[in-house]
Amino acid sequence: MKTKITNLQPGMIVGEDIYNLKNSLNLKKGQKLDRDMIDLILKSDITEIEIMDSNASIGFIQKTFEELPNIIDETIYNKWIDSISDLFHHFTKEEIYVSLNNITEEIYKSLNVKEYFVLNFINSFGNDSLTYHSLNTAIIVSIIAKKIEIPYIMYKQTVKFSLIHDIGYAMLDDRVINDFDSDDKNALIHNIVAYKKLQDLKATLNHEILESILYHHERYDGKGKFHLKGEKIPPLVRITQVADAYTSLTELGYTPYQALSWILKKCGFIFDPYYVGLLYEITGYYPTGTKVKLSDGSIGIVLRRNEIEFFPEVLVNNEPVKTGPDSNVYIKEVIE
Incomplete structure (x- = not known):
């Protein structure tokens, strides 16, 4: 049904592809609206958009670029997605976290950093979007971590954290996609909720991963919620943030080139310049899909x-x- 833009609410599902050059607005059918997207729509010259009946939409799967090969074989991709989905739906069961080790080891073996990658991911626009976002983020984190040859034990910690960095949204059942500049309540509390609820699993996850979940939206300039600055922010966080932002922005409809430009503008403010540089080394100045x-x-x-x-x-x-x-x-x- 057509809905006036003044009546849009976070959580509504877009029923049509929307492209507005004036405001760099690019939304895909099936995408869930958040406050940031609504603000962009309100600033555009659009007056109404098609909204899906929420009962009719359970989400759908799509490659970022249909004409390009996936970064990972689709069968393997789906296997990892199923494991992450189990974890997000049973996040209090200690045995589920064994799958984190398994996925991390498989990602390590599947990615050869001597190759130049086709950075084409599979996304979900719907209920499973968090699961796909988490895996896509972890894949980029893995490439960066292997590129700088961090010790394997540190590699495992970093990739395991990147797989569950946004697990708080699974606990809240409502995700904010670009939560770096958002005042949405869930964006502000998802890290705290996860940190508190996972305390009983401290022995399984370890203190470093739990702290990184709590601090994963700290800013490099020290203007985050807990005012950690620069290298006081855990390294697991700083390496994951650039991948988190890249996958979130492309999921929202930014072109990869626009996503990299956005991250570069926030370099030294939100993001550690060192890891921004490493992201550019992987993608090149013109990333896959440009x-x-x-x-x-x-x-x-x-x-x-x-x-x-x-x-x-x-x-x-x-x-x-x-x-x-x-x-x-x-x-x-x-x-x-």
């Missing part, structure tokens, strides 16, 4: 970065094209 116009006039989508980050591999008419001096083909502009 739509570009090449010097020969053709239009394509960036597949992955190459050795030189400014010269990525681009998919044009389903054929990979290498940009740079060897091919004499260059990216002329990004198409938003």
